[in-house]
Structure formats: structure tokens, C-alpha cells
Amino acid sequence: MPPVSGEYESFLADVAEAVAQHVAPWRARIAEAIAQWSAAGYAVGVLERAMQLPKEPDVDGLLATFAAAAEHLASLERVALAADPALAGQPVFKDPARVAEAEDATARAVAAVSPPPGPEAALTRDAFEVGESNQGAAAVADEAVATPGVRHALLVIHGPSGVGKTHLAHAVANDLVNASGGALVAACVTGEAFAGELVAALQAGGVERWRARYRAVDALVLDDLQGVADKERTQQELVALLDDLAAAGKQVVATLDRPPEGVPGLAPELRQRLERATVVAVDVPDRALRERLYARALAPRHPGLDADLLRFLAERPVRSARDVAAIAARLTAAAEVADVPLTLRLTQTELGTAARVAEAKAAGVVDAFFLDAEKVVWDWPDVSARVSEEHR
Amino acid sequence: MTIVNYATREITCKIVYYGPGRSGKTTNLHYIHEQVPDGRKGRMVSLATQTDRTLFFDFLPLDLGSISGFTTRFQLYTVPGQVYYKTTRRLVLQGADGVVFVADSQASQLAENVESLQDLHANLGEQGVDPRSVPLVLQYNKQDLPPELILAPAALDEALNFRGAPSFEADALHGRGVFETLRGVSELVLRRLSAPATAGR
Numbered sequence: 344m345p346p347v348s349g350e351y352e353s354f355l356a357d358v359a360e361a362v363a364q365h366v367a368p369w370r371a372r373i374a375e376a377i378a379q380w381s382a383a384g385y386a387v388g389v390l391e392r393a394m395q396l397p398k399e400p401d402v403d404g405l406l407a408t409f410a411a412a413a414e415h416l417a418s419l420e421r422v423a424l425a426a427d428p429a430l431a432g433q434p435v436f437k438d439p440a441r442v443a444e445a446e447d448a449t450a451r452a453v454a455a456v457s458p459p460p461g462p463e464a465a466l467t468r469d470a471f472e473v474g475e476s477n478q479g480a481a482a483v484a485d486e487a488v489a490t491p492g493v494r495h496a497l498l499v500i501h502g503p504s505g506v507g508k509t510h511l512a513h514a515v516a517n518d519l520v521n522a523s524g525g526a527l528v529a530a531c532v533t534g535e536a537f538a539g540e541l542v543a544a545l546q547a548g549g550v551e552r553w554r555a556r557y558r559a560v561d562a563l564v565l566d567d568l569q570g571v572a573d574k575e576r577t578q579q580e581l582v583a584l585l586d587d588l589a590a591a592g593k594q595v596v597a598t599l600d601r602p603p604e605g606v607p608g609l610a611p612e613l614r615q616r617l618e619r620a621t622v623v624a625v626d627v628p629d630r631a632l633r634e635r636l637y638a639r640a641l642a643p644r645h646p647g648l649d650a651d652l653l654r655f656l657a658e659r660p661v662r663s664a665r666d667v668a669a670i671a672a673r674l675t676a677a678a679e680v681a682d683v684p685l686t687l688r689l690t691q692t693e694l695g696t697a698a699r700v701a702e703a704k705a706a707g708v709v710d711a712f713f714l715d716a717e718k719v720v721w722d723w724p725d726v727s728a729r730v731s732e733e734h735r
Numbered sequence: 736m737t738i739v740n741y742a743t744r745e746i747t748c749k750i751v752y753y754g755p756g757r758s759g760k761t762t763n764l765h766y767i768h769e770q771v772p773d774g775r776k777g778r779m780v781s782l783a784t785q786t787d788r789t790l791f792f793d794f795l796p797l798d799l800g801s802i803s804g805f806t807t808r809f810q811l812y813t814v815p816g817q818v819y820y821k822t823t824r825r826l827v828l829q830g831a832d833g834v835v836f837v838a839d840s841q842a843s844q845l846a847e848n849v850e851s852l853q854d855l856h857a858n859l860g861e862q863g864v865d866p867r868s869v870p871l872v873l874q875y876n877k878q879d880l881p882p883e884l885i886l887a888p889a890a891l892d893e894a895l896n897f898r899g900a901p902s903f904e905a906d907a908l909h910g911r912g913v914f915e916t917l918r919g920v921s922e923l924v925l926r927r928l929s930a931p932a933t934a935g936r
Contacts, residue, residue, distance in 0.1 A: 350770050350910070350913075350914040351767075351770040351771050351772065351775075351914070353914070354914050354917060354918050354921075355799055355800075357918050357921070357922070358799055358802065358807065358809075358918075358921055358925065359799075359802045359803070361921065361922055361925035361926070362746060362802045362803050362805065362807065362925055362928070363802070363803050364925075365925050365926055365927075365928035366739060366746075366803055366805065366928050367928075370741050371803045371804050371805070372804075373741075374741060374744040374803075374804040374805060375803075375804035377744060378744060378804055394741040395741075
């Protein structure tokens with residue numbers, strides 16, 4: 344009998360049918376994915392472990408997650424290589440089980456090239472005066488510095504404008520950096536700036552790079568976070584960033600102009616995280632704090648300051664520590680212009696004038712143009728001095 | 736032996752052609768070897784005596800290519816049929832995923848067929864394998880010989896096939912029944928892929 348043509352092909356077709364019929368279909372799908380991703384150079388340990396499962400897992404979810412992770416890794420690798428070509432070929436960018444490591448490597452590479460803005464060096468904890476109105480916040484901030492990323496991993500400081508929230512938040516960042524001998528990286532950004540950076544990154548197609556900068560930090564200060572209100576995409580990014588930093592045990596300090604529950608325009612996810620954080624208030628400076636603030640502000644230029652002067656100043660209510668600094672600067676300028684020491688009388692005169700302007704403004708009976716302190720003379724000199732030079 | 740290895744995405748089937756001496760086991764493999772396209776067949780290894788009898792074993796690797804994402808290979812072995820190669824038969828039989836028992840249809844060889852079949856059961860038993868659990872097909876070879884010399888398939892079934900395994904008439908020398916037999920044992924073997932015992936391997 345002559346050989347039957349195509350016997351082998353027929354046999355092969357039967358075997359293929361039997362394999363397709365009897366091999367667990369879900370394992371076959373994973374096996375195909377393993378072959379595909381291996382060929383692309385990816386580590387497939389995750390998929391191989393899934394193959395060993397006694398029961399069928401969510402294969403669609405598994406493969407979709409793997410594909411998303413691989414895509415994310417490719418994106419990270421592009422960003423990392425742009426920052427540091429020496430990272431080419433790093434296995435971490437080919438292993439979906441090591442996404443966190445890849446993110447970290449990318450973030451550090453990017454941060455090394457263009458680090459985010461750090462805290463203002465002048466805003467230290469030593470320079471932050473403590474009184475009844477802010478002692479609770481200061482104590483919690485000190486705890487955060489002692490154990491960053493632990494008990495107060497997300498610290499929210501709220502209070503009116505100018506009361507020292509930014510100072511305290513930057514002080515935390517400065518202390519953390521200094522305590523590490525400069526090893527830790529701290530970033531400080533306002534809510535408005537954060538949103539602006541994101542928009543710019545989106546327009547430039549560099550979101551991954553932008554994200555990586557912030558994920559590389561060890562401490563993050565988000566100042567005036569209410570600036571992200573009603574900015575949906577920014578808040579999404581912010582939530583993801585807060586979660587990543589929390590998972591990595593990093594310290595975050597946010598400041599708000601009011602308690603989190605009162606800030607309008609926040610997405611529920613962000614509001615939830617802020618409300619769950621350690622929330623502390625900084626109030627307008629109390630009398631004792633005002634006295635210390637004035638003493639600190641005036642002492643460098645006016646050594647041996649009169650205690651009565653400080654008491655006089657401290658008795659006057661202010662809305663914020665910033666107001667204290669402004670008043671101190673104004674008194675210093677007045678004393679320097681007059682070329683006299685800063686005295687209680689000069690202070691009373693200077694502040695009295697300002698007070699009258701303020702009262703007139705409040706009454707609303709004078710044309711506001713003439714209430715500008717620089718344009719109006721409230722205390723006329725004697726008559727001879729009033730005659731203009733040309734008429735003498 | 737692992738039939739399917741999900742980790743390496745390989746399916747490997749070891750099929751052993753068993754039977755008495757001169758029943759046509761090696762002839763089966765030669766025919767298969769001839770039909771396989773050049774790119775798919777490995778070198779057939781045949782350790783034979785000077786009198787052309789199988790001394791140790793024949794080995795024919797078949798690379799069936801990628802099937803459902805699995806690199807699929809069949810390894811076909813024959814055992815030496817002569818009674819005195821019992822140890823060799825036992826070694827070759829180890830890890831077999833399926834067995835083709837090639838019986839010589841000649842009436843004069845019935846006793847040898849029965850003895851070889853008993854030998855197969857004994858060897859499987861000694862390896863701790865339940866003979867009833869091993870995929871088995873029977874091939875009644877040399878059905879092309881004059882009718883007066885051979886037993887009809889029904890008679891051979893009655894004498895040898897007490898398990899009711901699939902059986903195939905064959906003329907291995909000319910190829911008749913060869914692939915049908917291989918297809919039959921393959922189907923039985925591959926059916927086990929979906930069995931829980933191999934699912935996790």
C-alpha cells in the first residue's frame with residue numbers, strides 16, 4: 344500500500360484539536376501571554392506563579408494588569424533614560440513585579456536633574472515663636488519631625504492668612520532635611536503652583552516626569568492647598584501622590600486657610616484624606632505671642648528696646664504674624680527716616696496716624712484717594728512751614 | 736512524567752511501542768519517520784543488533800510545533816521484544832504517558848503476544864503504575880498476511896483486549912493503520928491534560 348498523503352498533517356490537526364480541547368484554556372491563555380511578554384524582554388514571574396494556581400484566577404484582570412504595568416514601566420523607562428542614560432537596560436524596567444522600584448529609580452533620576460523647590464531656609468523652627476494660639480500645632484509639628492511619616496504622616500495646618508502656617512510647614516521640612524544631614528529631599532509647593540505645573544506637564548506631554556519629581560521626595564509641603572479647589576485633574580493627581588507618599592512612609596504637611604471640611608471645591612477622595620489626617624489649627628497671635636513676635640522682629644535693628652514699647656505693641660490686636668512683621672518694618676523705617684531711636688512716642692505717633700486712616704476708611708466718609716497715608720498730611724507743621732518756598 | 740509543563744509551556748508525550756519480538760514496533764516508527772516533514776522530525780535513534788533486531792530501543796522525537804501556545808513534542812520509543820531484554824523494557828517503559836501494544840497477528844505468535852502483554856502488565860505493576868490507568872491501544876499488525884496465517888481482529892480482541900482498549904488493524908510495513916494507532920493513543924494521552932492530576936504541573 345502506498346503511503347497515504349498528508350497523514351502527518353492530519354495527525355497534527357487531530358493533536359492540535361485535542362490539545363485545544365484538553366489543556367486548561369485559562370492556562371493556555373496565560374502561557375501565550377508569557378511567551379509574548381518574554382519575547383518582549385519582560386520578567387513574567389507573576390504570570391508563571393498564576394499558572395501554578397489550583398483554580399482559575401481572573402485571567403482577564405491579570406493580563407490587563409500585567410499589560411498596564413508593562414506600559415507604565417515603558418513610560419517610566421523613557422522618563423528615566425531622558426534624565427539618566429546610564430539607567431538603560433536596567434532589569435527593573437522590565438519587571439511588572441517591581442513597579443514600585445522602577446518608580447523610585449525614575450523619581451530619583453528625575454529629581455537629581457531637576458529637583459522640586461525646597462523649603463525657604465529662613466523659615467526654621469527656631470525662628471517660629473510659640474504661644475497659646477499655635478502651641479498645639481507646633482507640638483504636633485515637632486512630633487512629625489521626630490517620627491516622619493508615622494503618626495502624623497499627613498499633617499494639615501489650618502488657620503487664617505499670615506498666622507504662620509507656611510512658616511511652620513517649611514520649618515518641618517527644613518528640620519527633616521537638616522536632621523538627615525541633607526540626605527533627605529523636601530519639596531515645597533503651593534496648591535496653585537502644583538496645579539499650574541500639572542497643566543504645563545500635560546501640555547508638554549511630560550506628566551510621568553512631573554509625577555516622578557514629587558514621588559522622589561522624602562517630605563512634601565503643600566502650602567495653601569485650597570488653591571487646588573475645583574481643579575478636578577489636579578486633585579486626582581494629588582490623591583495619587585498622597586497615597587504613594589503615604590505608602591512609602593514619607594512626610595506630608597499641608598496648609599489650608601480653614602478646616603478641611605470647610606474648604607469648598609474639594610473632591611470627596613481628597614477631602615476624605617485631609618479629614619483623616621492630623622489636623623491642627625493656628626489662630627491669630629495672642630497677646631504674649633505678639634509681644635515675642637515684636638521683640639524678635641525689632642531686636643536686630645533696635646537693641647535695648649523699651650519694655651513699655653513692646654507692651655504697647657502687644658496690646659494692639661493684629662490679624663496675623665504677618666501684620667506684626669509689617670508693623671515692625673514700618674516702625675523701623677519711620678525711626679530710620681527720622682534718624683531717631685524707636686521710642687514709645689514715635690510708635691504711638693506712627694501707629695496713631697495709621698489708626699486714623701484706618702478709621703476714616705472704615706467710616707467711608709472721605710474720598711478714598713486722599714486716605715492714602717503717603718498722600719495725606721495729618722499733622723500739619725507750624726504756619727511758617729506751610730508757606731511754600733516761592734511765596735516767602 | 737509531566738505531560739504538560741505550563742511553566743515552560745511544553746507538552747511532552749512519551750509513547751512506548753510494546754510487544755513481542757518481530758511484531759513490527761520499529762516498523763511503525765520507521766513509517767512515521769518517513770511521513771514527518773524534514774523540518775519537524777528529529778533523527779531516529781535505533782540501536783539494533785547485527786541481525787537487525789532492536790537491542791536497546793528505538794527513539795523517534797517528533798516536534799509538532801506550537802499548539803495553543805505550547806511547544807508540543809512527542810517521543811516515540813520501542814522496547815526490544817525479545818524475552819531476555821526484560822530490564823531494558825522496564826527502563827524504557829518508565830514514565831510512559833501512553834502505550835501502543837503491537838501484536839503480531841500471526842496465529843503462531845499468539846502465545847508470544849499473550850506473554851508480552853503479561854510482561855507489560857508486570858512491568859507497569861513493578862513500577863507502581865496501575866496498568867488500568869495507563870492509556871493503552873492495541874495494534875494488530877501484519878493483517879496483510881494471508882488469512883490462513885493470521886487471526887482476525889475479533890479473535891485477537893478476544894484473546895488480548897480484555898480491557899476493551901481501542902484496537903487497530905495494521906500493515907505497518909506499508910503504513911496502513913500506523914497513524915490511526917498513533918492518533919488513537921495520542922487522543923487518550925492528551926485527554927489526560929484536563930485531568931486534575933496534571934492540571935497544576
